Amino acid sequence: MDQWDDMRVFLAVARAESLSRAAPQLRMDAATVGRRIARLEARVGACFVKSPQGYALTDLGARMLPAAEAAETALGQVAEAAVAQTGQLSGQIRIGAPDGAANYLLPQVCARIGADNPGLEIQILALPRVVNLSKREADMALTVSPPDAGRLLVQKITDYRLHLAAEAQIAAKITTRAHLKDVPFVGYIPDMIFDKELDYLGPLAAGGVQLASNSVAVQAMALRAGAGVGIVHDFALPAMPEVRRVLTEEVSLVRSFYLVRHLSDRKSERLTRFAEAVSAGLRAEVARLEGAFP
Incomplete structure (x- = not known):
């Protein structure tokens, strides 16, 4: 051994x-x-x-x-x-994910899978970059864009929605796009956006981002503290009671999650069953959390 x-x-x-x-x-x-x-x-x-x-x-x-x-x-x-x-599933399985999913979705989903499979050790690898499956950083990964290279299995899991949001007192003052010029923006560090699908703000923040982080969780904490306005996942809002969506009719984004696996793992019943459980759990969890904000 x-x-x-x-x-x-x-x-x-x-x-x-x-x-x-x-x-x-x-x-x-x-x-x-x-x-x-x-x-x-x-x-x-x-x-x-x-x-x-x-x-x-x-x-x-x-x-x-x-x-x-x-x-x-x-x-x-x-x-x-x-x-x-x-x-039952057993042993260790590691899943990589961008930190939005890793913080607000995967803990609940993996807790339920773990409860059904007590011999299973689940590791959630939260990274502000693409997980390198070729180097076996993880057994599988969530991505926001389907990879276009490598010997990989790629499955679309679900769409999810994002909106502009701010702390409640700030949000109350934003009723038109013109009001955005008077509010600082919170968002990604521009040169650390590792996927084009994460470039949320675009022309909305033409004047730049005043408080930036490569972490969605840090951006969320900044918004909760009243640092400004930024793009927030709808599925994260239930964990942010101080924050309100703004301009929902004018600014609404849709993105998707994909599950990516090694092609060589396609015959593994264990990993396939875990992938199926994660996919079903993520679809249900996104629907549940977004349901609070029709």
């Missing part, structure tokens, strides 16, 4: 090409990951070439990689057998 655990650390570093990037996936600190790699290399030889740019595989490491991936696949097959025998 210790040898597989070493292979698990080896795989994470090989895919992340960095101790610090591999550490969160392994639930270790970077120093511990470094010690584990040193222990492995003391036993088998140098697996990585270290440089300021990160960790690159040596010839030995490149030869080890297929065997480590085969061991990973074999362990996955054990989990598949458990699904077939018990009817």
Whole structure:
């Protein structure tokens, strides 16, 4: 088992090409990951070439990689057998998502899936960027645009809606577009918008964004604190009782969530069942939360 655990650390570093990037996936600190790699290399030889740019595989490491991936696949097959025998999901599954979905939707959805499958460990990876499935940062990911490259399974889950919103006292003063010029805008850091579908404000904020963050949750807290006006997911509004939508007839956006998986996982009953449960749960949760704002 210790040898597989070493292979698990080896795989994470090989895919992340960095101790610090591999550490969160392994639930270790970077120093511990470094010690584990040193222990492995003391036993088998140098697996990585270290440089300021990160960790690159040596010839030995490149030869080890297929065997480590085969061991990973074999362990996955054990989990598949458990699904077939018990009817329940088990083991660890990681889903990546933009932080709007990760903060306001996935906790409820995954809690219900976890309650039905007590042997399952669900990890939600919230990132203000696209999750890299090719490096196995996650088993699957939510995106707001369907990827157009890579060997991937892509499924549209649901549409969702967004509107301009502000703290209640500020919102009461915004009854026409002309009033927007007198209110600061809250939004994304312009050069950190990682998907064109997240470029919500466009010409509305022609004068710039006065308070910006790469996190939807930070933007939400700023709006709750009265920092200005910004675009908010309708499904997030029930968690923001201080905030009200404004100009709903004039400014209304529709975006979509897609579930993206590795093509090689299409035969995995375990991951397919989890994907189906997440998709159904997200559709229901978006409908429930948006239902408060017809």
